[in-house]
Amino acid sequence: MSKEDCIFCKIANGVIPSATVYEDSICRVILDINPASKGHALIIPKEHFDNVYSMDADTASKIFTIATEVAKAQKAELNPDGLNIIQNNGEAAGQTVFHFHMHLVPRYINDTVNVTWKPGESDKTELEALSKALRKRI
Ligand code: 5GP
Ligand code: ZN
DSSP states (O other), rough: OOOGGHHHHHHHHSSSOOOOOEESSSSEEEOOOOOTTOOOOEEESSSSOGGGGGGGGGHHHHHHHHHHHHHHHHHHHHHHSEEEEEOOGGGTTTOOSSOOOOOEEEETTOOOOOOOOOOOOOHHHHHHHHHHHHHOOO
């Protein structure tokens, strides 16, 4: 899909109207049209990045700074019992809109939102080898 056809490029840049809760030169924060819970918000950069892999550190930093502000606003307005901050990359991870976005999903006791997984098992030697391999790449 070209950037011209990207719905989040259009939403972030105001070409398509949205329920906006915050906007600056870097990003727009909107309410999700199919919310997982009341107050589910999306932080969308105005520049097109397919996913986290193509995003620069400055934009990433700005987005998480805004996330802390949005989280506090949601807490003050909605008084949720918790909050999940989620960011999907790739179809296998559940990404459906291929323009980077961060989800802020307020959580309420006994809600039906499902973002959990079954804890797996690990092998100490394998964890040590993998941590060493990854450390070399950062
Ligand atoms: P993803 O699955 O890619 O991580 O999340 C995409 C999110 O964008 C979904 O939660 C979906 O409901 C939301 N979404 C898709 N199209 C629109 C839209 O046109 N407006 C708004 N506000 N949210 C959208
Ligand atoms: Zn885009």
